[in-house]
Amino acid sequence: MNILFTKNTDLSVISEELGDNISAACIEVIKTVPVKISLFDLKNHSLIFTSANGVKSFFQNGFQPNEDLTAKNYNRIYCVGEKTKRELRKNGFGTFKVLKNADTLSKFIVKYCQHEKFLHFCGNIAINILDKDLPLQNIQYEKVVVYHTEEIHPLVTEKYHAAVFFSPSGVRSFAKQNSFDDMMLFSIGETTSGELRKHTSKPVFTSEGNTLPSVLKLIKKKILNKD
Numbered sequence: 001m002n003i004l005f006t007k008n009t010d011l012s013v014i015s016e017e018l019g020d021n022i023s024a025a026c027i028e029v030i031k032t033v034p035v036k037i038s039l040f041d042l043k044n045h046s047l048i049f050t051s052a053n054g055v056k057s058f059f060q061n062g063f064q065p066n067e068d069l070t071a072k073n074y075n076r077i078y079c080v081g082e083k084t085k086r087e088l089r090k091n092g093f094g095t096f097k098v099l100k101n102a103d104t105l106s107k108f109i110v111k112y113c114q115h116e117k118f119l120h121f122c123g124n125i126a127i128n129i130l131d132k133d134l135p136l137q138n139i140q141y142e143k144v145v146v147y148h149t150e151e152i153h154p155l156v157t158e159k160y161h162a163a164v165f166f167s168p169s170g171v172r173s174f175a176k177q178n179s180f181d182d183m184m185l186f187s188i189g190e191t192t193s194g195e196l197r198k199h200t201s202k203p204v205f206t207s208e209g210n211t212l213p214s215v216l217k218l219i220k221k222k223i224l225n226k227d
Helices: 013-018 052-060 081-088 102-110 129-136 166-175 188-200 210-221
Strands: 002-005 024-026 030-034 046-049 077-080 097-099 118-121 142-153 162-165 184-187 204-205
Touching: 002 013, 002 142, 013 024, 013 210, 030 052, 030 118, 030 166, 046 052, 052 081, 052 097, 052 142, 052 184, 077 081, 077 102, 081 097, 081 184, 118 129, 129 142, 129 184, 162 166, 162 188, 162 210, 166 188, 184 210, 188 204, 204 210
Parallel strands: 002 024, 002 162, 046 077, 046 118, 077 097, 118 142, 162 184, 184 204
Antiparallel strands: 030 142
C-alpha cells in the first residue's frame, strides 16, 4: 500500500511504525518564507506561538523574551502543540502553558488570563480564532506576522491508496491540481479535516493529537487493523 505524506517526514520513523507492507512518499505542498520585521519592546506582554515556524521566525528577527519571573516585565509564553514547544526549548525558552490547538488556548485565555496583553507571532494565514474571540472579551491582542505561507500546487501523477494532510493550506494547495477521490484521507487536527471536507464528501480520519506518532497510530488502526 502506498501512502502520501504532504510534507517532508522522516521515512525511517514511518517504516518502523507501519512496517514493510506500507510504502510511504513525501511531497511538499506548501513552503514558508520568513518575514523581516523591526524589533520592538516585548515588555508587559504575554507571547503566543501557534507554530514552530512562528518560533523560528521570531528568533531569526532577533527577539528575546524575558523569562525571569522575578522581573517586573517578564513575558509569559503560551503555545499550541508539542512541536512548537520543542522549537521554543531548542532556543532556550520554556512555556507557561501548552494547549493542543488554538480553540482550547482561546478558551483558556478567556477564562484565566483576562488582564494580560498578548502578542501572537504567526504566519500570514494563521487561524483567526484568537483574533476573533479575544477582542470580544476586551482582551488586548495583536497579531504579528513573522512568516508567509505559500502554496506550491504540485501535480501528483503517482497513485496513492491514502494521503496524510497537516494544514488547511496544504489541503488547498493539493486540491488545486489533484483529486481526493481514490484515497483514504488522514489529517492532523480538526481544522485540517474541516478544510478537507470542503473539497470532498469522502470520510476524513482525524488523529487525536497534533503529532506524527498520533496520525501513524490512526493509520495502523484504520489500515492495518492494529491498536
